[in-house]
Amino acid sequence: MLNIDSENGFMLADKVKRIIYEAVVSCGFENTGIDRWQDVPLEIPRSKDHGDFATNLSLTLAKPLKRTPGEIAGKIVGGLAESAIIGKAEIAGPGFINLTVAPDTLRGIIEEVRDAGADYGKSDIGKGKKVQVEFVSANPTGPLSVGHGRIAAIGDTIARLLEACGYETVREYYVNDIGNQIKNLAISVDLRYKEALGQDVQLDQAGYQGEYIKTYALELKKEYGDSLLKKDDDERRKLMADYTIKRVLDEQDESLKKFGVAFDRWFGEHELYDADLVEDVLKTLKEKGALYEDEGALWFATSKYRYTQDRVLKKSGGASTYFLSDIAYHKNKFDRGFDIVIDIWGADHHGYIARMKSAMEALGIDPDKLEIAVVQLVRFKKSGDFVRMSKRAGNLVTLSDLVDEVGCDAARFFFLMRTKESHLDFDIELAKERSEKNPMFYLQYAHARICSLLQKAGEEGVEVATGADLALLETPRELALMSKLANFPWEVQTCCLAREPHRIITFLTELAGDFHAFYHGHRVVSDKDKALSSARLALCAAVQTVFANGLSLLGITAPESM
């Protein structure tokens, strides 16, 4: 899954793999599972003592070759061709080969970053494949809650990563705009409408009691006066449902945009019925023998495909379940030509994975092309205590409230900073804090600091431009920083393929650490040694670009001053 099958091999890591592969071939060690340069296992060592790259290939080859790892490593190191890229190759531990990249090659990264600019980190590994990312898809019955925030942030960032890696990406939001809950929604608005017109109403019959319902009812009153009362119930409620759904979706869209998320397509469930896609999919399933009737209902034989319970598609009363239209929707995604379909679901929906994958299988669609990423739920912490985000308790309820409270950057950062499998604790006060305790400021501060340096250099007339003598960059901190820059494209690809946005944050935090350490040990802007100053400024500019590109992938701003 994480095998990055890059073809261009522009990345430094790819170049290193090729060099190692040549050595493997020259030793006659190929066709042992290492059959192409892409098969060479390469890792970025945790410790800088282990060089810029390391490979454990001699350990994995020990068995098929029936030789000791040390012996194999010795041969491979001996077989490494003279190259301008590898500066040093050492055998260490049980048989690792640690590789240190030649300083000149690392210095070349600075120019590479400068030339690529905002494109540095992007790649074409997606080869233009069409991917749909569907996420949030909350019911159109009220504002988005804080709980949707994590899913929105992760879904959007996965989409950003896919775009950066050359996938044609569509962000889609599915709207359950028909069914019982919409009827309840209309009834709720209707009651408030009648109330606003002075009628006596039984509000406990309303399914939705939120203030926003009252607002919409008043808007309807303003627009139509009491004229809607003359219409029959069905007609009036249809109008109210349409109006309310539109208003709710507009507000959801607005709060998402405020959160940095813009959907390409809002797909209404009614579209499926309008185009008879629900009946079509039912017919197809019937033909495939995936259905049966029992006690007047129509069942989907889920258990025929995956180990799970059978599910009802049509109730004995004849009404369709949501599961049925969900199947039609997912079939439609593939009919629209998407090569990969990614659903981002909250952990409370994990039980639906097996049935949806079964449905795809029954329809003859490869269930692996439907990726369902499950995001664990979030607990919100305030003053050291976990708080229930309920309106009654007077806490933040909507996503919009949260963004207003902590800001878009902090909200996204905190939602993205952990693996999606972790049960996230969102510390609201920490997110608001502008201090060293808040990890987001550590990142943004590094970027702002570079901006300040570059500005200072401009004021003092030190050349930032091209033509700096980069060979002057030779300290361990400078080299470490360049090595880190070289890893960025690899990191973006890994994060994209693994659908793990949090790793970008880990990477940027490490980059910030390397930069701050460099900054403290090295004078950057100086008129005593202008050549060195120029070289260091060129390095700083490259670091700045990587920060900007990385933060942009996360949808977080890169402030120029703080």
Added chain:
RNA sequence: GCGCCCAUAGCUCAGAUGGAUAGAGCAACGGACUUCUAAUCCGUAGGUCGCAGGUUCGAAUCCUGCUGGGCGCGCCA
């Protein structure tokens, strides 16, 4: 009862494809501003990787069984 997720330093968490003395931030302790942003840096201390087995030359990582926590198991939406 069944299913999914989680359990790593005092706290919050990283540890891709099994591999080198298990890492970071915060908290604690000790240092560093006549110098480009100290929202920073340097150093010290801190862990039976929930428990017990198993596979492997090698397991925090894979398998099985437990324990503890979160979530889910309708002709609901």
